[in-house]
Amino acid sequence: MKISHSPAEPDRKSSALTVGDQAKVYAARMRLQNAVDQADALDAIREIAGNLIGTEEVAVFKVDKKRSELWLYWSFGVDPNKHSVLEVRREPKLKQVLKGKPVFRLKLSTESLLSTDDPVNALIPVLVDGCPCAVIVLFRLFPHKPRIEPVDKEICEVLSNCASRAVEPCHSR
Amino acid sequence: MAKKVLLVDDSTTTLMMEEMILKQRTNYECVTAKDGLDAISRAVVEAPDLVLMDVVMPRMNGFEACKRMRTESSLSKTPIILVTTRGEEEYVEAGFQSGCNDYITKPINSFELVTLLQSYLGE
Numbered sequence: 644m645k646i647s648h649s650p651a652e653p654d655r656k657s658s659a660l661t662v663g664d665q666a667k668v669y670a671a672r673m674r675l676q677n678a679v680d681q682a683d684a685l686d687a688i689r690e691i692a693g694n695l696i697g698t699e700e701v702a703v704f705k706v707d708k709k710r711s712e713l714w715l716y717w718s719f720g721v722d723p724n725k726h727s728v729l730e731v732r733r734e735p736k737l738k739q740v741l742k743g744k745p746v747f748r749l750k751l752s753t754e755s756l757l758s759t760d761d762p763v764n765a766l767i768p769v770l771v772d773g774c775p776c777a778v779i780v781l782f783r784l785f786p787h788k789p790r791i792e793p794v795d796k797e798i799c800e801v802l803s804n805c806a807s808r809a810v811e812p813c814h815s816r
Numbered sequence: 817m818a819k820k821v822l823l824v825d826d827s828t829t830t831l832m833m834e835e836m837i838l839k840q841r842t843n844y845e846c847v848t849a850k851d852g853l854d855a856i857s858r859a860v861v862e863a864p865d866l867v868l869m870d871v872v873m874p875r876m877n878g879f880e881a882c883k884r885m886r887t888e889s890s891l892s893k894t895p896i897i898l899v900t901t902r903g904e905e906e907y908v909e910a911g912f913q914s915g916c917n918d919y920i921t922k923p924i925n926s927f928e929l930v931t932l933l934q935s936y937l938g939e
Contacts, residue, residue, distance in 0.1 A: 663926020666836035674829040687829070693901065694830045697923045787903045787921055 664794040667695045671798045675805035684809035689719045691802065692781060696795045698764065700782035704729055705810055706775060710741060713778055716810060721782055726759060729778075733758060740766040741775050745799045747791045764791055767799045769806050777810040779803075818845045819937045822864035824855040824881070825899070826873045830924075834868065837926045844937065852876025856884055859891055866936055867896045868920075868929075871911070879914040886915040895936040899924065 671691045678684035685703070692701040700720040704713035713729040731737050736746050736756045745767045748756055756763040761782050768775035779802055784790070791799075821844045823834050835846045847862050849855040851873040859867060867885070871878035878898050885891040898911045898919045911919050920932060 662840045663837050663924075663929075666833045666840070666926065667923075669836065670829045670833040673832060690827045690829045693922070694825075694827050695833065695923050697901075699901065785901055785903075785921070785923075788923065 664797070667794055668797045668801060671695055671801045672805055675801065675808070678808055681809060684806060685717050688779060688802065688806055688809055691798060692719075695798055696781065696791075697785045697788035698781050698783060699785075700761070702726055702780045702782070703769070703777055703810060704780065705777045706741065713737065716777065721761065725761070726780075729757065736766055737778070740768050740778055743768050743770060743773070743775055745796070745803055747796060747799075750790050765795075765799055767802050769810055770803055771807045771811050776807070779806065818843050819865040820845045820847060820862060821933065821937075822847050822849060822855065822859055822862060822867045822869075824849045824852070824867065824869035824873070824878070826850050826870065830870065830899075830922075834924065834929070837924075837929060838933070841926070841930045842933065842939070844933070852878060852881030852884075855881050856888070859885060859894070860888060863890060864894060866933060867891075867894060868933070869896060869898055871898055871900045879910060882911075882914040882916050897932065897936075 674687045674691060678687045689701060693699050702718035702721055703716045705716045706713055711731050715723055715727045729737060734757055739746050745765060746756060748764045756766050763780055763782055764784055765781040767779040769777040769779060821838060823831055823846055825831050831848050838844050838846055847858060849858040853876045855869060869878045869881060882896050895917045898916045899922060900907060900919055901922045903921045908919055918932060920929060
């Protein structure tokens, strides 16, 4: 008797993707929560960006007390001299991010989220006690990675909620 | 008997993710190593059925580890899949010259990963 497997294929595929997505989100959370110190937490951000999301160009900016400027705190794969300060009044998307939610580049948009030459694909607030104290910027994605996917947004939520140790070393996890 | 896969990556995040995917989607047994040198010694001892190895690692990269594994008689025929952030032709060619059987790009797609491993190991 010939048994057709074709009806089961889409389910199987979607199930595999779900497990994979869950594994990525879980791995990101565990990596950040198990970071032993500030340097390790920053390394965790780099690892998550490169291995789970698909960019090797990432920077962390700290928000100043007046919330008018963001100062480059740490970066990987980008020229720090090009991105030392971001002025909130010149960057409309930053105003949104400072309300506490990540902002992503739209699927078909060619617009960058910041007024820099380098394409920005995501702005992620780092929350400490619910308030953004820093912003993680994800720049250019790998050439074979066309866009930010739904699972990447989940991972960015994890970064937003679990990466405080990278910028506030004394903050408890 | 369960097929054994050696996962090699200096990123604990990647190892955790790969291990979770394979444990949930397959019956393969996973062992891990954190760089190329570690991978060679683990591979000699564990005799894995397949090696899934990152390219950029400290101490010894994936290309070099792959070349050295091919000189070990017990590993000369073991399928080796390299994991790379770059899909460019030159980079892939370098991987094949080092003796790998296949490659997969980061960020890893779980469906692609499981399908690729099953093509070598069966379900």
